[in-house]
Amino acid sequence: MTTLVDVRDIEKSFALRGGGSYLALKGIDLEIRKGEFVSLIGHSGCGKSTLLNMIAGLDLPSEGTVLLDGEAIKRPGPDKMVVFQNYSLLPWLSVRENIALAVDEVMGKIGTSERDALVQEHIDMVGLGPAAAKLPLQLSGGMRQRVAIARALAIRPKLLLLDEPFGALDALTRGNLQEKLMQICNEHELTAVMVTHDVDEAVLLSDRIVMLTNGPGSRIGGILEVDIPRPRARLEVVHHPSYYSLRSEIIYFLNRQKRVKQWRSRPHAVVARHGLEKVNLDLGFLPLAASAPLAVAEAHGLFAKHGLDEVSLIRETSWRGIVDGLVDGTLDASLMPAGMPTWMTAGGHGGTPLPIVTPLTLSRNGNGITLGRRLAEQGVRTVEDYRAYLKSHEREPHTMGIVHEASMHNLLLRYWLAANGIDPDKDVHLQALPPAQMLADLKDGSIDGYCVGAPWLDRAIRDGHGIAVAGDLAIWPGHPGKVLGLREDWANAYPNTNIALTKALLEACQYCADPAHWAELSELLSDRRYLGIKPEMIRFSEASADVDRGGPESEAAVPHHLFFGEGLNRPSRTEHLWMMTQMARWAEIPLPRNWVEILERVCQVGVFSTAARELGLEAISYQRQGIELFDGQAFNADDPIGYLNSQTIKRDFSIAEIPLASPRRA
Amino acid sequence: MVSVPQPSAGSSKNPIRWLMLNRSTWLYPLLGIGGFLLVWQISASLNLTRLPGPLSLWTNERTRELLLYPFYDRGGLDKGLFWQTMASLGRVAQGYLLAALVGISAGITVGLSPALNRAFDPLFQFLRMVAPLAWVPIALVIFQKNQPAAIFVIFITAIWPILINTAEGVRQIPQDYRNVALVLQMSKGRFFTKVLIPSALPYIFTGLRISIGLAWLAIIAAEIVMSGIVGIGFFIWDSYQQNYLSDIILAVLWIGAVGLLLDRAMAWLQSRLTPGQ
Numbered sequence: 008m009t010t011l012v013d014v015r016d017i018e019k020s021f022a023l024r025g026g027g028s029y030l031a032l033k034g035i036d037l038e039i040r041k042g043e044f045v046s047l048i049g050h051s052g053c054g055k056s057t058l059l060n061m062i063a064g065l066d067l068p069s070e071g072t073v074l075l076d077g078e079a080i081k082r083p084g085p086d087k088m089v090v091f092q093n094y095s096l097l098p099w100l101s102v103r104e105n106i107a108l109a110v111d112e113v114m115g116k117i118g119t120s121e122r123d124a125l126v127q128e129h130i131d132m133v134g135l136g137p138a139a140a141k142l143p144l145q146l147s148g149g150m151r152q153r154v155a156i157a158r159a160l161a162i163r164p165k166l167l168l169l170d171e172p173f174g175a176l177d178a179l180t181r182g183n184l185q186e187k188l189m190q191i192c193n194e195h196e197l198t199a200v201m202v203t204h205d206v207d208e209a210v211l212l213s214d215r216i217v218m219l220t221n222g223p224g225s226r227i228g229g230i231l232e233v234d235i236p237r238p239r240a241r242l243e244v245v246h247h248p249s250y251y252s253l254r255s256e257i258i259y260f261l262n263r264q265k266r267v268k269q270w271r272s273r274p275h276a277v278v279a280r281h282g283l284e285k286v287n288l289d290l291g292f293l294p295l296a297a298s299a300p301l302a303v304a305e306a307h308g309l310f311a312k313h314g315l316d317e318v319s320l321i322r323e324t325s326w327r328g329i330v331d332g333l334v335d336g337t338l339d340a341s342l343m344p345a346g347m348p349t350w351m352t353a354g355g356h357g358g359t360p361l362p363i364v365t366p367l368t369l370s371r372n373g374n375g376i377t378l379g380r381r382l383a384e385q386g387v388r389t390v391e392d393y394r395a396y397l398k399s400h401e402r403e404p405h406t407m408g409i410v411h412e413a414s415m416h417n418l419l420l421r422y423w424l425a426a427n428g429i430d431p432d433k434d435v436h437l438q439a440l441p442p443a444q445m446l447a448d449l450k451d452g453s454i455d456g457y458c459v460g461a462p463w464l465d466r467a468i469r470d471g472h473g474i475a476v477a478g479d480l481a482i483w484p485g486h487p488g489k490v491l492g493l494r495e496d497w498a499n500a501y502p503n504t505n506i507a508l509t510k511a512l513l514e515a516c517q518y519c520a521d522p523a524h525w526a527e528l529s530e531l532l533s534d535r536r537y538l539g540i541k542p543e544m545i546r547f548s549e550a551s552a553d554v555d556r557g558g559p560e561s562e563a564a565v566p567h568h569l570f571f572g573e574g575l576n577r578p579s580r581t582e583h584l585w586m587m588t589q590m591a592r593w594a595e596i597p598l599p600r601n602w603v604e605i606l607e608r609v610c611q612v613g614v615f616s617t618a619a620r621e622l623g624l625e626a627i628s629y630q631r632q633g634i635e636l637f638d639g640q641a642f643n644a645d646d647p648i649g650y651l652n653s654q655t656i657k658r659d660f661s662i663a664e665i666p667l668a669s670p671r672r673a
Numbered sequence: 674m675v676s677v678p679q680p681s682a683g684s685s686k687n688p689i690r691w692l693m694l695n696r697s698t699w700l701y702p703l704l705g706i707g708g709f710l711l712v713w714q715i716s717a718s719l720n721l722t723r724l725p726g727p728l729s730l731w732t733n734e735r736t737r738e739l740l741l742y743p744f745y746d747r748g749g750l751d752k753g754l755f756w757q758t759m760a761s762l763g764r765v766a767q768g769y770l771l772a773a774l775v776g777i778s779a780g781i782t783v784g785l786s787p788a789l790n791r792a793f794d795p796l797f798q799f800l801r802m803v804a805p806l807a808w809v810p811i812a813l814v815i816f817q818k819n820q821p822a823a824i825f826v827i828f829i830t831a832i833w834p835i836l837i838n839t840a841e842g843v844r845q846i847p848q849d850y851r852n853v854a855l856v857l858q859m860s861k862g863r864f865f866t867k868v869l870i871p872s873a874l875p876y877i878f879t880g881l882r883i884s885i886g887l888a889w890l891a892i893i894a895a896e897i898v899m900s901g902i903v904g905i906g907f908f909i910w911d912s913y914q915q916n917y918l919s920d921i922i923l924a925v926l927w928i929g930a931v932g933l934l935l936d937r938a939m940a941w942l943q944s945r946l947t948p949g950q
Contacts, residue, residue, distance in 0.1 A: 065852060065855060065856070082855075083852070083855040083856045083858070084856065084858055085856060085858060087856075088856060089852065091849055091852065091853075093849060095847075095849035095852065095853050097850060097853070097867070097868065097872075099871040099872075099947075108857075108867060109857055112858065112859055113858075162857075
């Protein structure tokens, strides 16, 4: 397909009143192919309408050019017709006259009868025959926008530009018009660019979705290809497997933009106080029961007690948000899945290694594997049943939900599947989903099951949408769950803050581990700032849970979440090596040849020991030894490569040297 | 809630009943006007003022004749009130039309050019504050004759609201309509007839409606000081000189009625010419 519109490195700035200028867009490069439908999406004021206006020629870029069919766009013209958000019909002309006016202007040469036929054809196309003689004010918003579309199409533009065309319409009218527009675009093979802020509209109509970051200096933050086949129907696209991932991708992008904007709007000068290098911290967390230590440290003033006066907890909806927050520096530190520090350090995030360190393991256990009711009804109750089920339903897609590839849920689920003879990539498909969405997907049967942390694992079982097939206590009792993670360069710049933060959270962990506090914790976490769900949904012990997670009988009385205790909180090199090895096994990261150095740096045992000693808690500072999971296979921490080679179900793993900048000692 | 069907006000067929149901619409205005006339008549009868009471329209024989025979014409200045009014209206028509013509064209020119607007707006704002009577001596000096001077006073009084409103109307053409014209690459002429004029029309009419009232006020003022012409303004002045006080009251009634009619006529024209806006 040939390129119709070529936006080449444009930049746009507006002069401001009282001097100065505002940079709206910067470095925008975009090629639009003939016959393509492209949406521009972004927050208000991100410059998406400005970009559209420059393609329309209503505005000229400050730098760069926009080409239409190879010619620079210098002024507006009928070959690039615009459908404006507020319709822009001339209110003193009837529907027919409005369309005729455009036809007369643009196609002055054609005869009267030909003209009338053309106008009538387009009135009929948008189904406005009975209203042709009416004035725009006598029509509803939806009808007016149909007139505007008919007017635009009647002059046969090369390119149709739509500026939030359905923004002012009610949901029902909008849906009908979207289908109409799609049908017309398909029939006439139109090339169209649409500005919208409606995520579903973008996914439904577009071939590609261009996401713009927030201004000033907005740029293209990402382009999504929509691989849903045409013709599309509004009610059917939602069942396409790509629909929700595209949708959540856009929503994630927009939320991320919002977060960055909020972050920018606050002051960020480093505040040093009480002998600490930085006391104003933004700590990330996800709404999970394992976030309890952070909530406790905030609610009980433990941060302030250790000198960290200005700590804000930032709630993200997905681990991806945490990763991005650490990458762009909007977060100082964060709760994170245990596998994430080594995963990011080894370049799991987009292939660029970013050294992340952890001075503290915050929680252990708290996970479970759930299968949907649909499977339970077909007799699937154990992993053997599931393996048999997969064999007999080979043609159907089998998806299981995980929260992040570096989380223990993924690693445990894969380990469990593989140990039971199910290849976690070939026999099923594992997809990263936000925890809150998994339940909905399990309900409508688009996933077979999931592995997720509390409180989300209980929900499905309590609501009767799924059954527990394996608890984490049965797979690896006491496995690491969540850790405190921060950038290595941050830790080097603020060493005393790092220790203070570790102390505050370790003390909070101690508080969380006391069964006497669990009722209070449930109450605290149910607050809207943290989880925002009913307190009875948040449980910390097996004994109090009224559901059977399938764990061994003897363990039913132990606390499910482990927050504090001997060998529980100290970062363990062996465990991180196990996780790194598992991630290498599934080709999520290469196995670092310099794994010894990486583990030395990721596990900040020194910081932990200092914090524990200053709190008078030396007793817990002992190293757990040996890792053995339910299948009885030993993990030799001295020979991860030998371990990987001995696995039957695995991907083609690679071994690579991970280049790390030499650690800077502050 | 159970809704009980009730006869809505004004729906009754019986005229007496209709009057009773809608008495608030006629009773209060009637009481107000009646009360005002009564107080006036009493104060006149008690000789609190030299101004005759409203009854003098009928009791004064000369005035009664003027009231009953508005169409007589004995030549010279001695004409019925209808002809007097028509003469004044004729002058208003000329001055007003001229004002409309110049005002609309100048308004469009100024409205289209921000530079011209900035240059002349202070002048317009200043001139529109000058009272019609103040123009009379200037007009007489310029034209030396009553008739053109009177028309000039109308013109100069009526032009400002038209001009200023037209200019505002042109400035207020929505950017959307301009964008449509740009995208369709409309010629200047087509833009003028298809977009500019229809879009600015409501503003132009607002100006025209304000001006017709002002023009009518101005003509009375102008005629009063221009002796020896047929016109309702001079009629009042002449009656005053000859102490025919009840005649003045009658003339004032004519002036008020004609002014009201002009305003209504303009409103009707506006509603006809700018549908749906």
